[in-house]
Amino acid sequence: MTANIPDIVIGRLPIYLRALSRLAVEGHEVTSSHELGRRLGISSAQIRKDLSHFGGFGKQGTGYQISYLVEQLRQVLKVDQEWEVALIGAGDLGTALMHYKGFSDRGFRIACVFDNAPQKIGKKIGDLDIHAIADMQSVIKERGIKIAMIAVPAEKAQEVADKLIEAGVQAILNYAPMTLNVPGNVKVQYIDPVVNMQRMTFYLV
Amino acid sequence: MTANIPDIVIGRLPIYLRALSRLAVEGHEVTSSHELGRRLGISSAQIRKDLSHFGGFGKQGTGYQISYLVEQLRQVLKVDQEWEVALIGAGDLGTALMHYKGFSDRGFRIACVFDNAPQKIGKKIGDLDIHAIADMQSVIKERGIKIAMIAVPAEKAQEVADKLIEAGVQAILNYAPMTLNVPGNVKVQYIDPVVNMQRMTFYLV
Numbered sequence: 379m380t381a382n383i384p385d386i387v388i389g390r391l392p393i394y395l396r397a398l399s400r401l402a403v404e405g406h407e408v409t410s411s412h413e414l415g416r417r418l419g420i421s422s423a424q425i426r427k428d429l430s431h432f433g434g435f436g437k438q439g440t441g442y443q444i445s446y447l448v449e450q451l452r453q454v455l456k457v458d459q460e461w462e463v464a465l466i467g468a469g470d471l472g473t474a475l476m477h478y479k480g481f482s483d484r485g486f487r488i489a490c491v492f493d494n495a496p497q498k499i500g501k502k503i504g505d506l507d508i509h510a511i512a513d514m515q516s517v518i519k520e521r522g523i524k525i526a527m528i529a530v531p532a533e534k535a536q537e538v539a540d541k542l543i544e545a546g547v548q549a550i551l552n553y554a555p556m557t558l559n560v561p562g563n564v565k566v567q568y569i570d571p572v573v574n575m576q577r578m579t580f581y582l583v
Numbered sequence: 584m585t586a587n588i589p590d591i592v593i594g595r596l597p598i599y600l601r602a603l604s605r606l607a608v609e610g611h612e613v614t615s616s617h618e619l620g621r622r623l624g625i626s627s628a629q630i631r632k633d634l635s636h637f638g639g640f641g642k643q644g645t646g647y648q649i650s651y652l653v654e655q656l657r658q659v660l661k662v663d664q665e666w667e668v669a670l671i672g673a674g675d676l677g678t679a680l681m682h683y684k685g686f687s688d689r690g691f692r693i694a695c696v697f698d699n700a701p702q703k704i705g706k707k708i709g710d711l712d713i714h715a716i717a718d719m720q721s722v723i724k725e726r727g728i729k730i731a732m733i734a735v736p737a738e739k740a741q742e743v744a745d746k747l748i749e750a751g752v753q754a755i756l757n758y759a760p761m762t763l764n765v766p767g768n769v770k771v772q773y774i775d776p777v778v779n780m781q782r783m784t785f786y787l788v
Binding site for chain 2: 388389391392393395396397418419454455457461463470471473474475477478480481484485486525527532548549551555556557559565567568569570571572573574575576577578579580581582583
C-alpha cells in the first residue's frame with residue numbers, strides 16, 4: 379500500500395507528523411486538512427491528497443482523529459520503533475547533538491559516538507563512551523546499526539561515509555558541509571545552515 | 584537578469600557554490616558541468632541549464648573558470664558581503680552555533696545573542712555578551728539586522744519569530760521543531776534533524 383508513494387510526499391510526512399504531535403500536546407483530539415494546512419502553509423487539497431496515499435484516514439466532514447493519524451504516520455515512516463544511531467564526531471556539534479532531547483520520542487537514540495582525537499577517546503559524552511573511529515565498523519556491524527550522523531570536518535566526511543556504508547549503514551545525516559558520493563541504495567540527508575541562509579539572502583532587499 | 588529565476592534553481596545555487604569553493608580549495612582552476620554533476624549527483628544538463636539563467640558562464644568545451652563562477656554565484660546570492668545574524672537561544676545548540684567556524688567565509692557573522700534565562704544574561708559566548716530577549720527588538724532595529732537564527736524551545740518559537748519580524752527581520756533559520764506562521768514577505772528555512780532522519784527511515788530495509 380505504501381510502495382509507490384512519491385519521494386516528495388514522503389518528504390512531507392514528517393512535517394505532518396510533527397504538526398499532529400504538537401496538536402496532540404496542545405490537547406486537540408481531532409483536526410482537519412484546513413487546520414493542518416493553515417498551520418503548515420500547505421493547501422488543504424495537497425494535504426488530503428498526500429494522506430490519501432495511505433487510504434482510510436479521516437472522513438469528509440468529520441476531520442482526522444489525531445492519535446490515529448499519528449500512529450499511522452509513525453508506522454508508514456517506520457518510527458513506531460526506536461532506531462539506534464551512530465554519531466561520528468564529538469566536537470561542539472556532536473556534543474550538542476548528544477544533549478539534544480528531541481530524538482527519543484520521535485524514533486531515534488544515539489547509541490554510540492566515535493571520534494579520532496586521542497584526548498577524546500575513552501571520555502564520556504552524556505552516558506556514552508567516545509570510541510575511536512578505528513572501532514566504528516565493528517561496533518556498527520555488531521549492533522546492526524543502519525543510521526549514522528556525520529559531524530566531522532568536510533575533508534574527512536567522504537572517508538567516514540565510505541566506512542559507514544561498508545559496515546552496513548543505509549541512511550546518513552551529513553552535517554559536514556559537502557556533498558557525499560554514495561551508492562544508489564544509501565540515503566543521505568544534509569544539514570548545512572549556511573546553505574539554508576544562502577537560499578534566503580537572494581530574496582533580501 | 585536574475586529576477587525570474589525559479590525558487591528551485593535558487594535552492595541549488597548554494598550547493599554549486601559550496602562544491603565550487605571546495606574544488607578551488609583542492610587547487611582546481613577550471614571545472615565542467617560533468618565534473619560538478621558527478622560530485623553532486625545532479626545531471627550535467629541540469630547544471631548547465633541552472634547556470635544559464637545568469638548568462639555567460641562557461642563556454643562549450645572549455646569548461647567553467649571556477650574563481651569567476653564562485654564570484655558570480657556569490658553576487659547572485661548576495662553573499663559577496665557579510666550579513667549580521669541575530670541568534671536567539673544560548674543553550675547547547677546556540678552555543679554550538681556560536682562556535683561554528685563555517686559562517687564567516689560564506690557570508691554570515693553572528694552579531695548578537697539573546698536568551699531569557701537570568702543566569703545567562705550578561706555572560707559571554709565566544710566574544711559576544713548574551714542579551715535579554717527584552718532587548719532583542721531594539722538591537723535588531725538599531726543594527727538593521729535582516730537575518731535571525733531561532734534556537735529556542737518549540738513553544739517559544741512563534742512568539743520570538745513575531746517579534747523578530749516586527750523588528751525588521753526578513754529571513755529566519757528556525758531550529759525549533761515546529762512550523763512558523765510568517766507573512767508572505769518573510770523567508771523561513773528549517774533545520775530539524777529528526778525530520779531529515781524520518782525522511783530516510785521509510786526506505787530502510
